[in-house]
Amino acid sequence: MAPSKTSQPTQSNAVLSLWKAYNENTSTRLKSVDAFLVFLMLSGIAQFLYCILVTNYPFNAFLAGFASCVGQFVLTASLRAQVNPQNRSEFKEVSPERAFADFALGSIVLHFFVYNFLG
C-alpha cells in the first residue's frame, strides 16, 4: 500500500488547504448562505431517513417537508450563484437585488405549495 501512504497526507493537505482557502476567501454573507444550505441538506436527509427506516405514513407531510427542503435548497443555491461576486461575469444583467427578489418570490410560491400539501 505504498501509494496510499504518500497520497493520504497529500489528500488531507488538499482538503485542509481547500477549507482554509474557503474560510479566508469567502465573504461572511456567502458563508451564512452556505450554512443555510447545509442546514437544508441535513434536515432533508433526516426526513428521508425517517421515511425509509420508520414509515411514510403521513405521506403528504413527508412530501411537503422533503419538497420544501429540496426546493428551498435549489432556490438558495441559485441565489448564492447569482450574488457571488466571482460569478458577476456570468450574470451581468442580474443584479444581486434582482436575485434576492427572485429568491423571495420563489420562496413564497414554494411555501404556498408546501403548506398546501401539509394538509
Added chain:
Amino acid sequence: MRSFLACLLPLLAIGNVYASALTLQSPRFTISASDATQLRSEPLSTTKKPSALTLGAKDVLKVTFQVVEEEGKGVQPHQTFLRFYDEVSGEEGIQPVRVTAGGKAKFELNMAKPPASLPPTTASDPLKVELIIGSFVHSPLKMDLFDLFLPASQPAPQHPDEPSFHVRSEIHHTFQPDPKLPPKFISAVFAALVLAPWVVLLGLWGFISPSVPHLLSPSILPFIATLGAFEGLLFWYWVDLKLGQVLLYGAILSIPTLIAGNQALSTMGKWRAGRK
C-alpha cells in the same frame, strides 16, 4: 249499413260455396334407422291416433300424404304446417311442409340434424304433432296426427349475461388496516434528528456572525416585515384558512410587499453602487 250488408251477403254466399272441406289421402308415417332399415311404418287415420311414436337419436321420421278436395282432386293449399306442441311445458315449434302442385306432401324429420324450430323436449312427455292447413278457398283443416317421443334435448346453454339477471351475493368491502404511528420513542428520536439541523444552522451562523447593519433601517424593515407577514399568512393557511381566503389575502398583501421590496432593493442598489 244496409248497403254494407247488401254488399256482404253475396260475398258470404260465395264463401259458402267455396268453403268445401279438404281431406288427406293415404297419410302415412315411416320411421327408419340411420342405416335406412325400416323400424315402423303405419298408415295414419284421420279419426284415431296411432300409439305414440318414438324416435332414436339418429332415426328419421317421414310423413307423407296428399291433400285432396272432396272430389278426390289434389290441391295445393296455401299454407301447410306441422305443429309440434309440448302440452306439459307449453312450448311449441312450427315447421312448414312443402306441398307440390298436385297436393302431395312429404315431410322428413332427421334426428341427426333436427330443425331449430323443434321445441325443447324431455324424455317423459311427448310432443303432440298436428297438421294445420290453410287455404283461401277451402275451410281450414287442423288435425291431430300422432304423439311423438323425441330424445331429450340438451339443456339450454347459459347466456353469458345470465348471472346479471339474478340477485348477486352481497359485496363485502375489505379495507386496508389503518396505518399506525410508530412508537412514541422512535417518533421522539426522529423528531430530535429532524430538529438537530436547526442547532447546526444556528451554531454556524453564530460562528460566522454575519452582520446585518441595515436590517432595522426604515427602508429595509418594511420589506422584511411584509415577507414575514407572507410566511405568517401561509402558516395561518395551514392552521385555519381556506384556499380562496389565502389567495385573496395574499393578493392584498402582495401590493405593499411589491412597493416595500422595490424601495428596499433600490436603496440597497444605491448603497452598493455608492460603495463601489
